[in-house]
Amino acid sequence: MTAMTARKPPVVSVAELPACTVCHGSGTVAKAVRVGRRHRVVGHQEGACLHCWGTGTEPDMEGEQ
Numbered sequence: 001m002t003a004m005t006a007r008k009p010p011v012v013s014v015a016e017l018p019a020c021t022v023c024h025g026s027g028t029v030a031k032a033v034r035v036g037r038r039h040r041v042v043g044h045q046e047g048a049c050l051h052c053w054g055t056g057t058e059p060d061m062e063g064e065q
């Protein structure tokens with residue numbers, strides 16, 4: 001038996017990570033655009049999701065180093 005010690009590096013696939021609960025994997029969220037004194041909502045603007053930082057995946061706090 002040959003000593004095959006080929007160790008595979010830990011590959012973190014994006015597909016294996018759960019989708020972000022805030023943006024649902026899109027990486028962007030719709031933000032309300034408010035104008036005027038009354039802050040009337042005139043529309044929505046696409047903004048980067050601050051929960052996953054635009055990655056679209058649920059950040060794993062436990063695995064953070």
Ligand SMILES: [Zn+2]
Binds near residue numbers: 020021022028051056
């Ligand atoms: Zn997100």
